[in-house]
Amino acid sequence: GENVEQHPSTLSVQEGDSAVIKCTYSDSASNYFPWYKQELGKRPQLIIDIRSNVGEKKDQRIAVTLNKTAKHFSLHITETQPEDSAVYFCAATSGFQKLVFGTGTRLLVSP
């Protein structure tokens, strides 16, 4: 089955810096890669996603890149703000509409 690894587990940056979170997956059939943001005590919220026929997708300060050959994808956050502080999860599809999640990255943005 699918296995998703996520790094780093924690990431501390200064406000205004960029943050990059990386994930690798094992199933070459995976074709959908979402990223979720989870604030403390709240539900995971979908912030951006990418499909296997696209190499990069951007939405304001957030971008995701996908390298199918290497089986890895990354989340890039530019001009970080304190409200970006949260746990971020990557995921990849496995089978019919099933997601396998990474272990999460705790991002802390200091003012």
Add this chain to the structure above:
Amino acid sequence: EAGVAQSPRYKIIEKRQSVAFWCNPISGHATLYWYQQILGQGPKLLIQFQNNGVVDDSQLPKDRFSAERLKGVDSTLKIQPAKLEDSAVYLCASSRWAEEQYFGPGTRLTVT
């Protein structure tokens, strides 16, 4: 549109007791998922429904966990009897198509 609804939000029970969680997905979403999220970990899929049929329950501990989705809308997840290691947040999610899943607020279960 209204989001995924779950209840209760919190539940504290003693080990060996039973508990049930309820989920109402977003209207029109055929696929419903139950996840278990242990503190500090990512969500782990327990069971996936497509309408009222089970698509995947390979990680559901069937000796103690059960779930149903009658009429293809609401769903309930039950644990009987509960163990200490069942303490977690139980998340329900739904999707209409193309894997985009939307999560409910979760039920935080504490087993003492």
